[in-house]
Amino acid sequence: MESSVFHTQISAVRALAATSxxxxxxxLMAFVVDPKKNxxxxxxxxxxxxxxxxxxxxxxxxxxxxxxxxESVGLGISVMGPRVGxxxxxxxxxxxxELLDHWK
Numbered sequence: 681m682e683s684s685v686f687h688t689q690i691s692a693v694r695a696l697a698a699t700s701x702x703x704x705x706x707x708l709m710a711f712v713v714d715p716k717k718n719x720x721x722x723x724x725x726x727x728x729x730x731x732x733x734x735x736x737x738x739x740x741x742x743x744x745x746x747x748x749x750x751e752s753v754g755l756g757i758s759v760m761g762p763r764v765g766x767x768x769x770x771x772x773x774x775x776x777x778e779l780l781d782h783w784k
Contacts, residue, residue, distance in 0.1 A: 686718035689718050690718075690721045693708065693711060693724050693728055694724065697732050704732070705732065705734040705736065708725050708728055708734065709729070709741070712729070712772075712776075713744055719753045719772055720753045722749075723753055723768075723775045726741075726769075726772070726776055727779075729741070730782060741779065742780055745780065748772045748776050749771060749772045750773045751772075753772070754768065
């Protein structure tokens with residue numbers, strides 16, 4: 681996860697989420713709050729936290745939310761169409777807010 685290439689960071693975050701490491705959730709949280717990491721990869725890390733149901737991170741994520749970037753991020757392509765229900769958070773802050781809302 682130390683690569684500066686965002687594709688590599690995203691792959692690393694997704695691979696980490698698929699592991700059963702004892703500190704997996706802590707590593708995902710550390711990635712989310714690290715300002716040196718790519719914003720898109722950090723959004724993916726939030727989604728991985730949701731996927732692995734790491735609800736023990738709720739308070740830490742909530743306390744980080746006010747500091748989360750509102751800078752626009754995206755996948756670089758438009759996949760929206762009348763039959764495609766794909767949506768993606770527009771910022772790290774939105775990803776965190778959606779996660780917290782889902783966990784209510």
